[in-house]
Each structure stands twice: as C-alpha cells, then as structure tokens.
Amino acid sequence: MRKIAxxxxxxxxxxxxxxxxxxxxxxxxxIDIIDPSKHFKExxxxxxxxxxxxxxxxxxxxxxxxxxxxxxxxxxxxMRNFLRAMISKMKVTAEEILYRIDHADRFMAKxxxxxxxxxxxxxxxxxxxxxxxxxxxxxxxxxxxxxANIEGRLTRALNLKEKFSSYDLPTxxxxxxxxxxxxxxxxxxxxxxxxxxLSFHTLESSLDNEKLTDNPESFSSLFHEMGLKTIPxxxxxxxxxxxxxxxxxxxxxxxxxxxxxxxxKLLDEIAKKNSLQVFLVTCPxxxxxxxxxxPDYSHWPQNYPICIGTDSSGSNWNLSLLHEIMFLxxxxxxxxxxxxPWATINGARALGIERKYGSFEIGKSPGVNLITxxxxxKCSVGQSSRAIRIV
Numbered sequence: 001m002r003k004i005a006x007x008x009x010x011x012x013x014x015x016x017x018x019x020x021x022x023x024x025x026x027x028x029x030x031i032d033i034i035d036p037s038k039h040f041k042e043x044x045x046x047x048x049x050x051x052x053x054x055x056x057x058x059x060x061x062x063x064x065x066x067x068x069x070x071x072x073x074x075x076x077x078x079m080r081n082f083l084r085a086m087i088s089k090m091k092v093t094a095e096e097i098l099y100r101i102d103h104a105d106r107f108m109a110k111x112x113x114x115x116x117x118x119x120x121x122x123x124x125x126x127x128x129x130x131x132x133x134x135x136x137x138x139x140x141x142x143x144x145x146x147x148a149n150i151e152g153r154l155t156r157a158l159n160l161k162e163k164f165s166s167y168d169l170p171t172x173x174x175x176x177x178x179x180x181x182x183x184x185x186x187x188x189x190x191x192x193x194x195x196x197x198l199s200f201h202t203l204e205s206s207l208d209n210e211k212l213t214d215n216p217e218s219f220s221s222l223f224h225e226m227g228l229k230t231i232p233x234x235x236x237x238x239x240x241x242x243x244x245x246x247x248x249x250x251x252x253x254x255x256x257x258x259x260x261x262x263x264x265k266l267l268d269e270i271a272k273k274n275s276l277q278v279f280l281v282t283c284p285x286x287x288x289x290x291x292x293x294x295p296d297y298s299h300w301p302q303n304y305p306i307c308i309g310t311d312s313s314g315s316n317w318n319l320s321l322l323h324e325i326m327f328l329x330x331x332x333x334x335x336x337x338x339x340x341p342w343a344t345i346n347g348a349r350a351l352g353i354e355r356k357y358g359s360f361e362i363g364k365s366p367g368v369n370l371i372t373x374x375x376x377x378k379c380s381v382g383q384s385s386r387a388i389r390i391v
Contacts, residue, residue: 001025003043004368004391007376008052009033011360012345016337016379021046022053022360022368028391029365049390052374054340055359056114056367056389057321058347060281061199061254061309064118064125064136067100068092069314075289079205080222082290082315087226101128104313109133111320112369112387115348115357117199117252117281117309119174123163130167137351138164139199142185143176145223146230150185158192177201178238179210179219190245197250197352199281202238203263204255204291210238239267247274252350254281254309257295264301279350280304282342285327286311297332305346308339322371322387329380336380367391 002024009020011033021043023032034043066086073085105128108116115135118125121142129136140160144153157173164171172195175181189195203210205219212220212234220231234241243251253267271278280301284294286309300306310319317323321343328339348358348366357366368391373384 001031002028002391003046004049004053005043005046006049006051006053006370008374008379009360010052010054010337010340012055012341013359013361020053024365024368024391027365028367030360030362033360033362049370051370051372052376053360054112054369054371054387055344056357056369057112057343057387058307058351058353058358059108059113059116059310059319059321060252060279060307060347060350061283061311062116062118062319063312063314064101064104064116064128065097065120065122066312066314067104068097069312070100070104073314076292077290079209079290080219083219083222084226086314097124098127100313101125104319105129105132105134108319109389111322112367112389113319113321114367114389115351115353117347117351119199120160120164123160126164126167126169129164129169135351135353135357136169137197137353138169138171139174139197140164140171141174141176142189143180144185145180145182145228145232147182147184150182150188153185154188172197174198175200175242177204177210178234178236178241179212182232183234183241186242186245196248197252198246199252199254200242201255202242202253203258204287206258207237207263211235237263237266239263239270243267243270243274243276246276248276249274250277250279250350250352252279252281252307255283255287256280256300257287257291257293259295259300261299264299268301268303278304279307279346281307281309281350283309283311283316283324284331285317285324286315288327289315289317294331297334305349306342307347307350308342320387322381322385326381326383326385 005021009017017035021034208217345358348354
C-alpha cells in the first residue's frame with residue numbers, strides 16, 4: 001500500500017482537495033481518497049510532495065511516426081508549405097526513425113502522459129508501443145484520391161490493423177481529412193465492421209482550402225502543382241463530407257482552427273441526425289507552429305467535450321501536455337481548472353478508457369502526476385512549473 005499527499009489534489013471529476021491523500025494498493029489502484037477537512041485521521045507512512053497531484057495526462061492526437069521530423073521544419077510555414085514538406089520524402093535512416101520514436105515515447109511518459117490517441121500509416125511505431133508504459137490507441141490512417149488505388153490502400157490498412165491487434169494494441173482504421181480522401185474511400189471505411197472509433201483532421205485550414213474546387217485557394221491547386229493528377233472535386237462542407245456517411249460512431253474532430261458558429265450549427269445537425277458521439281480535439285501549439293494562430297475557444301460549443309493533442313514532433317516544439325496547458329493559460333481566458341479536464345478525463349472518454357484513466361476515483365489506476373512550481377494562491381501553473389509522473 002502507498003499513501004501519497006500534496007498541497008493540493010485535483011481529482012478532476014470532483015472538487016480539489018487541500019492536503020489530500022491518495023491511497024493506492026500494490027497495483028497502483030486507488031482504494032481511498034482522504035480529505036482531511038472532512039475526515040481527519042492520522043495516516044502513517046505518507047509521502048508528502050510540495051506541489052499538486054493530477055491524474056496522468058491523455059494526449060488525444062499525436063503522430064508518433066513523425067518524431068524524426070523534430071527540429072527539421074521552420075515555424076510559420078502555413079499549411080501549404082507544411083504539406084509540401086510532409087509529402088516530400090526527407091532522407092532519414094530507419095534507425096533514426098526508430099530512435100526518435102523511442103525518444104518521443106520516453107519523453108511523454110516522463111512528463112506525465114499515460115495514454116495517447118496516435119495516428120499511424122505504417123508499422124514504425126509498433127516496436128515502441130509493444131514495450132511502452134503508455135497506453136496507445138492507434139488510428140490507422142488512410143488517404144487516397146484515385147479510385148483505382150482504394151482497394152490496395154484498404155487492404156494495406158487492414159493488414160496493418162491485424163499486425164497491431166496481434167499484440168493486443170487497440171487499433172481502428174480512420175480517414176485523414178476531407179481534402180485527402182475520395183468519397184468512395186469514405187464509404188469503404190463506413191463499411192468496416194467493429195470500427196467505431198475514428199479521428200479526422202477537420203478545418204485546420206479555411207473552408208475554401210478544404211473544399212476541393214477550382215478556387216485558387218483550394219488545396220486542389222496545390223495537389224495539381226505537386227503532380228497529383230486525379231483530384232476529385234468535392235464542394236461539400238468538410239463536416240458534411242466526413243461525418244454524414246457515419247452513424248452511431250464515436251468521432252474525434254481534430255484542430256477545428258477555422259470553425260465558426262455556422263460550422264458548429266452544421267455539426268450539431270449531423271451529429272444529432274446520425275447519433276454521433278463527437279469529441280473536439282485542439283492542438284493549440286501545433287496550430288501556432290504551423291499557422292501562427294490558435295482557435296477562438298470563446299465560441300466553441302459546450303455540448304462537445306474538448307480534448308488536447310500535441311500533433312507531431314514536426315509541428316510542435318515538444319510533446320508535453322503540461323506545456324499545452326501553460327500555453328492555453330497564457331493565450332486565453334481559460335483557467336487551470338477549466339483546462340485540466342481537457343488533458344485528462346475528456347481524452348480518456350474519447351479513447352474509451354475512462355474506467356481506468358482520466359480522474360482520481362476509487363477503483364481507477366490513472367497514473368499520478370506531480371506538478372511543481374504551482375501557484376497555490378492563483379491555483380494555476382506558471383512558466384517554472386514542471387510535471388513528472390510519480391506513479
């Protein structure tokens with residue numbers, strides 16, 4: 001049995017506890033949460049930490065396979081130049097790719113991340129995920145314009161899913177973005193059985209960019225410029241194009257940087273009609289890195305849970321969830337108590353792991369993070385704050 005106390009404990013799903021104590025069994029499952037102000041009792045053998053305790057962080061959107069791109073792209077490229085860089089084949093050895101993936105995984109674990117919704121298009125992350133202390137849900141991502149290539153793409157994705165699943169790694173097949181998938185491919189993914197958790201990139205760029213039209217702002221012009229010839233025209237709204245074919249699914253909508261009230265209204269209509277459970281995933285520092293702007297959260301709808309992702313090492317300075325929280329505190333009117341559920345319980349619910357992760361509750365083993373440098377008067381983190389996983 002282990003007893004851990006701190007100046008403040010944030011259970012997330014219940015109010016903070018001053019000088020609270022977590023009692024864990026030998027498997028790190030919470031068997032008691034003591035609030036001294038309500039039930040004072042002498043507790044022997046208690047570890048006391050100067051700081052605050054929060055549950056392990058949940059990174060709802062990451063591209064671990066792009067860890068080798070860390071430091072190789074300049075900030076502020078904008079989506080067009082960023083896509084050019086991503087599509088172009090960088091010269092990198094297989095050894096470096098695997099090393100960088102291992103390094104990123106260790107960094108996330110050390111800084112308090114306990115679970116990740118990770119996008120993959122190949123098996124480069126498999127070795128790391130098999131031995132990681134982090135829980136990964138792998139989204140096998142498919143994209144394709146040309147109808148002639150759709151069957152081959154899907155076959156490869158299904159084979160890759162089998163490979164991950166053979167090691168008991170949770171895996172589903174998903175679609176990249178409205179501007180990178182043919183309508184027929186969308187329908188094929190709809191038909192995959194027991195594929196109920198998906199993650200789509202939506203409205204990371206403007207509406208005119210993401211609709212594939214003759215508009216010079218559309219990504220279709222970029223793809224033609226890059227030599228991709230079979231570009232389907234689709235004039236539907238990205239939410240309509242990506243969501244309308246699906247029913248009774250859980251879907252993570254990632255970025256939504258250019259989503260505004262009219263877009264949210266359309267999302268409401270589709271989600272209600274199709275019985276979709278929607279989670280909104282924001283990657284604020286990645287948005288700043290690529291686009292030099294972040295979403296206006298003041299008009300984000302409150303009826304959809306918000307989660308936090310880091311995106312990839314190629315589009316962020318690091319993969320720290322605490323740094324995402326600190327960034328949001330500096331650049332929005334949000335408080336620490338408002339943001340913390342985004343980085344914990346909301347992400348756990350999005351990935352379907354809330355019975356174990358996301359909050360301090362009896363019967364759970366969510367991991368325990370210590371945040372030091374916490375301003376107890378303001379109840380907030382600051383630039384000197386650090387997070388480390390202690391359980």
